[in-house]
Amino acid sequence: MADLSAPSAPRVVTIYDVARSAGVAASTVSRAFSRPGRVNAATAERIRRIADELGYRANPVARALSTARTNMIAVVILDIANPFYAEIVRGAQAAAAAAGYTVVLADAQESDRLERSALERAVTAVDGIVLASSRMSDSAIRMISKQKPVVVLNRAVVDVPCVVTDNARGARLALEHLGALGHDHVTYVAGPEASWADGMRWRSLREAAAELSLRVRRIGPFAPDVPGGIRAAEQLAAAPVSAVVAYNDQLAIGLVQGLATRGIRVPGEVSVIGFDNIAAAGLVTPGLTTVAAPLYALGVTATRHVLSMIEGGRGHTGPPAVLPVRLMARSSTAEPYRVTSPRRRERAVAAAPLA
Amino acid sequence: MADLSAPSAPRVVTIYDVARSAGVAASTVSRAFSRPGRVNAATAERIRRIADELGYRANPVARALSTARTNMIAVVILDIANPFYAEIVRGAQAAAAAAGYTVVLADAQESDRLERSALERAVTAVDGIVLASSRMSDSAIRMISKQKPVVVLNRAVVDVPCVVTDNARGARLALEHLGALGHDHVTYVAGPEASWADGMRWRSLREAAAELSLRVRRIGPFAPDVPGGIRAAEQLAAAPVSAVVAYNDQLAIGLVQGLATRGIRVPGEVSVIGFDNIAAAGLVTPGLTTVAAPLYALGVTATRHVLSMIEGGRGHTGPPAVLPVRLMARSSTAEPYRVTSPRRRERAVAAAPLA
DNA sequence: ATCCGGGGGGCAATCGGTTGCCAGCAGTTG
DNA sequence: CAACTGCTGGCAACCGATTGCCCCCCGGAT
Numbered sequence: 092m093a094d095l096s097a098p099s100a101p102r103v104v105t106i107y108d109v110a111r112s113a114g115v116a117a118s119t120v121s122r123a124f125s126r127p128g129r130v131n132a133a134t135a136e137r138i139r140r141i142a143d144e145l146g147y148r149a150n151p152v153a154r155a156l157s158t159a160r161t162n163m164i165a166v167v168i169l170d171i172a173n174p175f176y177a178e179i180v181r182g183a184q185a186a187a188a189a190a191g192y193t194v195v196l197a198d199a200q201e202s203d204r205l206e207r208s209a210l211e212r213a214v215t216a217v218d219g220i221v222l223a224s225s226r227m228s229d230s231a232i233r234m235i236s237k238q239k240p241v242v243v244l245n246r247a248v249v250d251v252p253c254v255v256t257d258n259a260r261g262a263r264l265a266l267e268h269l270g271a272l273g274h275d276h277v278t279y280v281a282g283p284e285a286s287w288a289d290g291m292r293w294r295s296l297r298e299a300a301a302e303l304s305l306r307v308r309r310i311g312p313f314a315p316d317v318p319g320g321i322r323a324a325e326q327l328a329a330a331p332v333s334a335v336v337a338y339n340d341q342l343a344i345g346l347v348q349g350l351a352t353r354g355i356r357v358p359g360e361v362s363v364i365g366f367d368n369i370a371a372a373g374l375v376t377p378g379l380t381t382v383a384a385p386l387y388a389l390g391v392t393a394t395r396h397v398l399s400m401i402e403g404g405r406g407h408t409g410p411p412a413v414l415p416v417r418l419m420a421r422s423s424t425a426e427p428y429r430v431t432s433p434r435r436r437e438r439a440v441a442a443a444p445l446a
Numbered sequence: 447m448a449d450l451s452a453p454s455a456p457r458v459v460t461i462y463d464v465a466r467s468a469g470v471a472a473s474t475v476s477r478a479f480s481r482p483g484r485v486n487a488a489t490a491e492r493i494r495r496i497a498d499e500l501g502y503r504a505n506p507v508a509r510a511l512s513t514a515r516t517n518m519i520a521v522v523i524l525d526i527a528n529p530f531y532a533e534i535v536r537g538a539q540a541a542a543a544a545a546g547y548t549v550v551l552a553d554a555q556e557s558d559r560l561e562r563s564a565l566e567r568a569v570t571a572v573d574g575i576v577l578a579s580s581r582m583s584d585s586a587i588r589m590i591s592k593q594k595p596v597v598v599l600n601r602a603v604v605d606v607p608c609v610v611t612d613n614a615r616g617a618r619l620a621l622e623h624l625g626a627l628g629h630d631h632v633t634y635v636a637g638p639e640a641s642w643a644d645g646m647r648w649r650s651l652r653e654a655a656a657e658l659s660l661r662v663r664r665i666g667p668f669a670p671d672v673p674g675g676i677r678a679a680e681q682l683a684a685a686p687v688s689a690v691v692a693y694n695d696q697l698a699i700g701l702v703q704g705l706a707t708r709g710i711r712v713p714g715e716v717s718v719i720g721f722d723n724i725a726a727a728g729l730v731t732p733g734l735t736t737v738a739a740p741l742y743a744l745g746v747t748a749t750r751h752v753l754s755m756i757e758g759g760r761g762h763t764g765p766p767a768v769l770p771v772r773l774m775a776r777s778s779t780a781e782p783y784r785v786t787s788p789r790r791r792e793r794a795v796a797a798a799p800l801a
Numbered sequence: 802a803t804c805c806g807g808g809g810g811g812c813a814a815t816c817g818g819t820t821g822c823c824a825g826c827a828g829t830t831g
Numbered sequence: 832c833a834a835c836t837g838c839t840g841g842c843a844a845c846c847g848a849t850t851g852c853c854c855c856c857c858g859g860a861t
Contacts, residue, residue, distance in 0.1 A: 103847095156511050195551070471842075474840060512817085513818085
């Protein structure tokens with residue numbers, strides 16, 4: 092009975108084996124692969140054939156040691172369970188693969204400490220880093236960016252290349268949409284205070300509100316996930332509002348759900364807008380109106396920046412690259428509820444299912 | 447104005463720098479770190495201090511070259527957007543980190559081809575591989591497992607160590623639950639045909655049904671995600687049933703939603719059970735009754751197996767390790783609808799919202 | 802016939818740790 | 832006092848690919 096479980100170690104094939112077999116020097120084998128043209132075409136062909144027969148596979152570690160390039164980039168995300176990052180990672184992987192790079196994903200699990208340690212490990216082993224929604228301090232990020240090319244996503248850090256979405260325009264689009272529907276008071280359901288995007292969105296909302304003559308207030312912070320939205324719904328149920336903009340889609344989805352269990356209908360009584368347009372936004376009922384971010388493009392753009400920095404570019408440190416957003420109008424927004432009787436709230440609550 | 451964008455390259459510190467600075471040989475520096483006890487405690491301490499001052503960081507690539515260990519394992523998942531993998535990856539990362547290993551995540555994007563190419567890249571660069579729900583052929587998997595330690599998750603492959611959940615028991619628990627509520631016909635909403643778990647679940651369901659004197663039928667296959675469930679709902683709406691077991695939670699969630707938009711209430715008219723117990727199962731309304739898989743433990747177990755194989759163990763090729771499941775009863779299951787009038791279907795449909 | 806240019810290939814150093822082997826030294830033991 | 836042992840540290844050979852530099856050879860020009 093052969094031992095099939097432990098991988099047999101039949102001495103891995105190296106360029107030296109190929110060289111011997113082909114009757115050439117190892118350097119020629121190396122060049123046959125990495126420097127086409129430098130070697131006579133016929134020789135190169137022969138070498139490649141023999142390498143193939145022998146099952147030669149270049150050892151990336153050895154290559155990395157002499158070239159000082161691992162051909163890997165790290166993408167650090169805040170939470171692998173957060174669907175917001177799925178498309179971003181896809182984009183990053185596609186862009187990396189196109190350039191012959193592999194992506195190493197690191198999950199910070201919403202923890203500054205874990206993020207640091209993951210980074211600590213990775214920094215020496217990769218050629219560049221994409222920091223998606225980092226929770227670290229600006230100075231910590233700058234520190235790292237002195238060692239390796241770093242691009243920051245969804246956040247602006249001075250002196251470090253950044254890629255962000257157009258939060259200002261997104262906020263304005265959201266308010267214009269609500270304003271057009273007839274709302275004049277809007278509540279912002281805030282995300283984590285440590286989030287750069289949260290601050291940005293709230294600020295933009297206030298500015299846009301001023302221009303559009305709307306009133307905005309803010310509640311929170313809440314965790315940027317569905318349970319967070321459900322908690323926000325509790326708070327909102329106590330003080331009715333007609334329109335809500337949530338920090339992100341998960342919060343918005345939880346909110347809609349929390350309101351629903353309290354018998355408050357969306358968009359009937361409350362209009363809700365999210366941010367990001369994650370896949371789930373189009374799948375819930377009612378479909379969530381949201382400020383769509385170009386997630387995939389975000390991943391691609393950030394990765395390309397890192398790659399160009401690796402290839403020697405200096406990675407334009409200037410204002411952050413701003414990617415456009417658009418309003419994805421679905422069914423969670425509508426004209427404000429016309430108050431026909433001061434008792435509507437009571438009715439609504441009474442109609443709520445017991446569970 | 448200093449150039450802060452391009453990481454300055456102040457010649458990275460190596461053991462040789464530390465050695466010179468400490469007046470010892472490089473080998474001593476190396477041992478001071480990797481072979482505690484082999485070096486005089488005082489000397490080791492001095493070396494560590496100096497290394498610290500100089501900012502020495504071991505180069506993992508160089509270490510990997512001489513030890514033939516990269517301290518990385520690859521975890522290949524089918525789809526990064528699938529929340530099923532989130533907890534698994536967390537578990538894998540935790541187990542790996544505890545042993546000083548880093549996880550390289552590879553997303554196969556549901557494609558056999560991408561899975562292969564990702565693996566191709568990774569196989570030479572990592573010490574071991576966890577294949578979560580691979581779509582590759584058994585023989586391809588066996589091939590890879592000859593080169594590196596491989597553990598397969600959620601699937602059984604002869605001659606390769608595997609970790610699976612107790613699908614048979616899960617199926618039985620689901621049917622017992624439905625039977626106890628009074629259902630006697632159950633429909634299985636199938637997932638992808640390429641899925642090993644799908645075949646397993648359907649088979650187990652049939653066997654359990656026979657023992658419990660229930661009737662089961664099967665519709666599908668459907669994509670294992672929310673849109674897939676919505677499509678299944680269309681099909682189900684045409685031929686009413688009282689109880690459904692879905693291939694996984696996302697399918698079940700989509701199903702509930704699809705039924706809801708058709709005015710068919712869950713669990714009022716149809717009871718729905720899912721598989722896996724992803725985070726969302728507890729967040730939707732109604733809460734989804736599901737066969738809970740120990741996702742985190744799955745990741746931990748598979749990773750530990752790979753690790754032990756790397757450390758020289760032979761990775762028990764025997765029957766797969768089976769992790770227990772339990773039934774998570776929530777609100778998507780109830781007693782079957784009592785038909786009081788043959789018109790109920792019409793009423794329900796009429797009550798559905800237009801959109 | 803001599804010189805020149807360049808294509809094609811080999812030599813050997815190098816990347817940064819790791820580790821087997823050897824040697825010096827101090828403390829023991831007979 | 833000699834032989835032995837255990838502890839420490841250094842030397843140098845790897846690990847496998849890359850690459851600067853040198854050399855040889857052949858064809859074409861003078």
